[in-house]
Structure formats: C-alpha cells, structure tokens
Amino acid sequence: MRELLSALRGRLDDGTPFAVATVVGVRGSAPRRPGAAMAVTADGRVTGSVSGGCVEGAVYEAASESLGTGAAQLHTYGISDDDAFAVGLTCGGTLQILVRPYTDAQPRRALSVLLEALDRAEPVALATVIGGAAPLGAQRVIGTGHATGTCGDPGLDHAVTEDARGLLAQGMTGVQSYGAHGERRMADVSVFVQAFAPPPRMLVFGAIDHAAATARMGSFLGYRVTVCDARPAFATPERFPFADEVVRAWPHEYLAGTEVDERTVVCVLTHDPKFDIPLLRTALRTRAGYIGVMGSRRTHEDRNARLREEGVSERELARLASPIGLDLGARTPEETAVSIAAEIVRARWGGSGRPLAELTGAIHRPGRDGADPAFAQVAEAEA
Structure with missing residues (x-):
C-alpha cells in the first residue's frame, strides 16, 4: 500500500x-x-x-x-x-x-494526509470499515498526534483512534470489532486497521563492491539503507547510488550513536579486525534483528576468539550470522548480495532456507495478519 x-x-x-x-x-x-x-x-x-x-x-x-x-x-x-x-x-x-x-474530495483528502505522513516517515494508521453497522469503506487516518476522517460515528471514531495508536505502537495490522458507537467487546462493526511504521533500517559497514550490491538489494526489499566506512576516499555517495545515506565515520562510533531496533539489520563487510571487533562488540549489545558478518570460516574463528577476549558472551556470539548469507554458490558481489538478502528474509519470517520442492505443507507461513513476525533472535516488530 x-x-x-x-x-x-x-x-x-x-x-x-x-x-x-x-x-x-x-x-x-x-x-x-x-x-x-x-x-x-x-x-x-x-x-x-x-x-x-x-x-x-x-x-x-x-x-x-x-x-x-x-x-x-x-x-x-x-x-x-x-x-x-x-x-x-x-x-x-x-x-x-x-x-x-x-x-469525492473528503476521502481523497484522507489519502493525501496519509501520504504526507509517510513522506515525513511518521508512524500512521489507516482504519477502514469493512462490515457491520457503519458505512462500508468509511476511513479514518490516525497519526500519533492527529486524526482525519470518520468511520461514521463519534464514539466509534474515538475507540478506533485509541486502538489504532496502540496497534501502531506495536507495528500491528489487523481487524478490530466494536459496537455501532464504539462499544468494547461487541461485534457490530468490523474495522481493518493498517499500520505504517517507518521503513526498517539496513546498516552496511564497509565501502566495498559487495556493499554496493547489498545496498541495492536492501533498497529493493524496502529498507532504509545506510553505508558507513571510515575511509573518505571510499565512502562516497557516487559509489552507492542505492543507499539513502553514506556516512564517513568509525563504524562502532556511528553504530553507538544511531537508532537501532528489532527490525534493523546489520551487515558487516569490512574484513578488518580493527573495524570488526569494536563494531561487533557494539552491535551485539543492540536490539538489531540480524547481524551478518562477511569472512571465511578461519576469519570467523579468529574473530570469535578476539570477541571473547573483549568479554563477549557465547550467547551474544550465537547471534552472529557468520559467514554471512545462505549457501547459494554465490561468486559475484551481486550473487553474494542475493544470498545475504535470502538469509535476512529467512530470519525475518522464520523460514528453513530449504528448497520448497523438498518441503510439504503450507508455503506461506502463518503469522499475524499484515504484521512483520519476529526476527528469530529478538522480539517481534512490524515492517
């Protein structure tokens, strides 16, 4: 939408x-x-x-x-x-x-308000009557500090606004039931509430060719992509046209000062212990839903040993997706980016990563309607 x-x-x-x-x-x-x-x-x-x-x-x-x-x-x-x-x-x-x-002008205005909130990256919800004793299709747009439109009754509007803000805070989309005037525990009116949280973040560390391909894939998947590297000659917007921002800073310092939530994915592609160790020590103490690290198995073992010396626990180390990506036989930066994206999607939705032809049962995994289920390692949050 x-x-x-x-x-x-x-x-x-x-x-x-x-x-x-x-x-x-x-x-x-x-x-x-x-x-x-x-x-x-x-x-x-x-x-x-x-x-x-x-x-x-x-x-x-x-x-x-x-x-x-x-x-x-x-x-x-x-x-x-x-x-x-x-x-x-x-x-x-x-x-x-x-x-x-x-x-008509009024419902079109409500959509314009919704679009303006999305342009400002503000959390906003769209509530639509889908059945019962209220006008079918009536809509109300609810932000954190404003509401536009009506579901057909002041009491219903009040109840929908309260619930929509609660759902929005959790990033949840779903159907709510009310009485005709907003009464609780009644099912005279059905309202579909669609929550629009700001896009999740992808933080890519290391300004290399693989980072450019990963940034492009992250943008395609709907992430707000940041590429960070401490080297000014490499961290340039021209090299990363699909990134929303390119930051020149020491990776661990940038990560410590930026917003990270359960929907954030962190891709560490630097290959350099002087960057990797302080960055990963910082990343493992955030709520990031996915932390992937590039490198060989030997590099991974050496990296883990260094992190243990820095006081990182085994439980924290278990959060690392390292070597990063699924086994697709990737060779090029673009193919590697596909394997990284596949692992992120698997972590996001709880998939097995196996070919569907080898599995039985439902293809689409059950979850909360319209919401983004948990990253496997952390708490649940909407996309």
Missing part, C-alpha cells in the same frame, strides 16, 4: 478518479497478505497487485463497477467459490478484498 500511494500521488493531485482494492482478510494459503492493494483509475490504468495475478481480472471488474456506482464493495474469493477457477484462485486459500472508490 505504501508504494501504491506514492504511485497515486499524481492522480490525487490532478483529480483523476480511482478505486483501491485492498486485501483485508486471508485464510489458508494466499500469495499476498492483508494490506496488499491494487488501484484502478477511471481511464483503466492499473497499479499494484492483490494476489500476484490470481484474481486481478475479477478485482479489476469490481473496481470499475465501484467507480461507476461510487459505492464500496466487499468481495471474497476462495477455492470453494463457484467462480474460483474462473478468476484463477487455485492456491487453496481465501481472500477478502475491499474495493473502495475515491471520487
């Missing part, structure tokens, strides 16, 4: 009507999670995806109809439906999709 809003910026500015289809519920195996979205403009242009191709044709027709009527629609597509194969949903799961037209 974040990328979709950026793509719709021009449509909001020039007044072009459009409808947005959003996945608000998933049961079983499905290619996209709650919050995935697709937009259809009045002139037929499509942006985004709700299913990776499975039901896009049917959703396109629903969005076109919604633009014509000006009314929101709630659709369910599943393998048990008579038209499941006609629309291509053969994966065995069920998708619940809300189609919401944006033809």
Whole structure:
C-alpha cells in the first residue's frame, strides 16, 4: 500500500478518479497478505497487485463497477467459490478484498494526509470499515498526534483512534470489532486497521563492491539503507547510488550513536579486525534483528576468539550470522548480495532456507495478519 500511494500521488493531485482494492482478510494459503492493494483509475490504468495475478481480472471488474456506482464493495474469493477457477484462485486459500472508490474530495483528502505522513516517515494508521453497522469503506487516518476522517460515528471514531495508536505502537495490522458507537467487546462493526511504521533500517559497514550490491538489494526489499566506512576516499555517495545515506565515520562510533531496533539489520563487510571487533562488540549489545558478518570460516574463528577476549558472551556470539548469507554458490558481489538478502528474509519470517520442492505443507507461513513476525533472535516488530 505504501508504494501504491506514492504511485497515486499524481492522480490525487490532478483529480483523476480511482478505486483501491485492498486485501483485508486471508485464510489458508494466499500469495499476498492483508494490506496488499491494487488501484484502478477511471481511464483503466492499473497499479499494484492483490494476489500476484490470481484474481486481478475479477478485482479489476469490481473496481470499475465501484467507480461507476461510487459505492464500496466487499468481495471474497476462495477455492470453494463457484467462480474460483474462473478468476484463477487455485492456491487453496481465501481472500477478502475491499474495493473502495475515491471520487469525492473528503476521502481523497484522507489519502493525501496519509501520504504526507509517510513522506515525513511518521508512524500512521489507516482504519477502514469493512462490515457491520457503519458505512462500508468509511476511513479514518490516525497519526500519533492527529486524526482525519470518520468511520461514521463519534464514539466509534474515538475507540478506533485509541486502538489504532496502540496497534501502531506495536507495528500491528489487523481487524478490530466494536459496537455501532464504539462499544468494547461487541461485534457490530468490523474495522481493518493498517499500520505504517517507518521503513526498517539496513546498516552496511564497509565501502566495498559487495556493499554496493547489498545496498541495492536492501533498497529493493524496502529498507532504509545506510553505508558507513571510515575511509573518505571510499565512502562516497557516487559509489552507492542505492543507499539513502553514506556516512564517513568509525563504524562502532556511528553504530553507538544511531537508532537501532528489532527490525534493523546489520551487515558487516569490512574484513578488518580493527573495524570488526569494536563494531561487533557494539552491535551485539543492540536490539538489531540480524547481524551478518562477511569472512571465511578461519576469519570467523579468529574473530570469535578476539570477541571473547573483549568479554563477549557465547550467547551474544550465537547471534552472529557468520559467514554471512545462505549457501547459494554465490561468486559475484551481486550473487553474494542475493544470498545475504535470502538469509535476512529467512530470519525475518522464520523460514528453513530449504528448497520448497523438498518441503510439504503450507508455503506461506502463518503469522499475524499484515504484521512483520519476529526476527528469530529478538522480539517481534512490524515492517
């Protein structure tokens, strides 16, 4: 949804009507999670995806109809439906999709407020009525100190705002139930609350070719990427066009003074003990969700011995992904970056790293709808 809003910026500015289809519920195996979205403009242009191709044709027709009527629609597509194969949903799961037209000024203004908050990297939530005794598709945008739009009732707005801020603080997305006037422990109204936390950070240490490829992969995965190196000749923005920032500083000093949370990934590619040891000693005492270190197995053993001498515990050493990356047979910096990204994704979602062809059961692992599950080593946080 974040990328979709950026793509719709021009449509909001020039007044072009459009409808947005959003996945608000998933049961079983499905290619996209709650919050995935697709937009259809009045002139037929499509942006985004709700299913990776499975039901896009049917959703396109629903969005076109919604633009014509000006009314929101709630659709369910599943393998048990008579038209499941006609629309291509053969994966065995069920998708619940809300189609919401944006033809009037007020709802378009709410999206603009949401987009402005995202541009400022502020935490913000979008609450949408998806069923019950409130207007279908009614929306409220909730930030830490502001709220815009209405779900249809002042009491409901108050309850949704409180809960949305709680969910936002935890980085959680999900469906909340209320009475018609916001009463707790009732289920007259269903509200889908989508939380948008600032992008997670990738900190890449060591201004080498592998760092440039890793920064590019991190940007592709949605991280805010920082490349840090103490050598001015190497740490230049021109060498790292996909990094959000390039910092010239001693790595351990920079890390000690920057924000690190459970969603942060740290990639140490320096190969030099005078950088590595103080940096890793600092990194292992942060909440970073992933700490990967480049080097041979011999380098890894030597590095661990040095860290033990510095007072690092075995439990802390166990957090290191070293040598960094999954075994893909990588040779080039770009292939190595893919192996690093694969290990980060595995740590993020708890995958096995094995070929899917060798496994049985569900492909998509269960988790909180729309939220980013725990990095295996630390606490849970949303992406």
